[in-house]
Amino acid sequence: MADDSPLHDLDNRIARARAAEDVRAGATPAPPAKGYSQGSRVLAELIGAPLGGGIIGWALDKWFGTFPWCFLVLLVLSIVVAGRNIYRISQERAE
Template sequence: MAASESDQDPLEEDVRVSALEERLKRAQDKERVRQGHRNRGPDENQRLGARVLSYLVGGVAAGFLLGWAFDTWLGTTPLFLLLFFFLGTGVAFRKIYVISTQSARDAKADVPKDDQG
């Protein structure tokens, strides 16, 4: 038994294993095609969640930056920063409220072309 084990190189890949892996890969590919599996992007709920998050973050950030810019330009310290911060937050919440009160069919029709996937 020791003589036969020393004749084979243990690091050499067995041809049977590689052939089995190839057959398995082909069978899995056939099964994916048969079931109609394809790479799908995010579903409608994920797109809606990302849209809501972008409105919230964008409204707050835009209000903060615009307020900071006006305060820097006019020399007023926290006045415009706070005003635009709350205004941007309010606009974001209003847009989220409008989205949440729309029916599913209306919301899908109102999505801009670049948001549809």
């Protein structure tokens, strides 16, 4: 059969119509906006960094017997690092 056959032409037209309908109906999912991703990263920094610094500082204090000094130093350090990371995230362009 040649490419000019009516069945081949019909298959092409059906495929184009299905693709156009998928686009119109929104069947092809759009990727999430970058702004949502940045918000999630900020939230992770706000929660994760101080929590991690506090836990590590508490563990070091238990190990060395220096409570509350390692806890306080690492907690403050992790808050500063989280702030710096949040500043870097805020400088990215949300597209």
